[in-house]
Amino acid sequence: MQISYLGIVLLMVVSPVPPEVFIPLAGFMAAQGKLHLVYVVLCAVAGFLVSILPWYIAGRALGKRGWHELIEQKTGRQKIGFLAISPAKLQKVNRWFRRYGGQALLVSMMLPGLRNMMAVPAGISGMPPLTFLLYTSLGGAVWLSVLTCAGYLLGDRYELISAYFGSGTTLFLLIVGIVALSIWGIRLYLRRKATL
Structure with missing residues (x-):
């Protein structure tokens, strides 16, 4: 599989x-x-910013x-049309943002699904x-750099690993490892933040 900057x-x-899934391949x-x-990394950050700005603009417009008003109209797990998320989930994200502000943006850039909602x-x-x-660029650049460097550092081993496990398994194991490390790091960060 080949990938270009565009x-x-x-x-x-x-x-x-x-x-x-695909940024480590670009690093490779x-x-x-x-x-x-x-x-x-620059192309990934540019694409990331283009993808997240509509969510921010929707929040500004709202x-x-x-x-x-939107929360009063919807209850429970009903999805909010253009946001495609439930009011309960959006309220949770809103509370987290109010508590941590820009730091929440930095941390959420490493969590699929949460990065757009934040x-x-x-x-x-x-x-x-x-x-x-600034916050989203910084958080996105750090996370996308980690993913790119992971693929880069695997180098020739990327093909060796895929020969043993197949590309689907390799990708799955890589994603599980990255997600597990991310969750561990975020939990550690939030625990330390809560004790301060």
């Missing part, structure tokens, strides 16, 4: 598959000399008043667009 941006914007291609490591309360809270872009 392909990375497009996958980040429209793919239902999380970047934890950088190790082979087919792509440049820095350009891979505002606090619209937020409360943009909604950032918009609702009236966080300035440049501040939002």
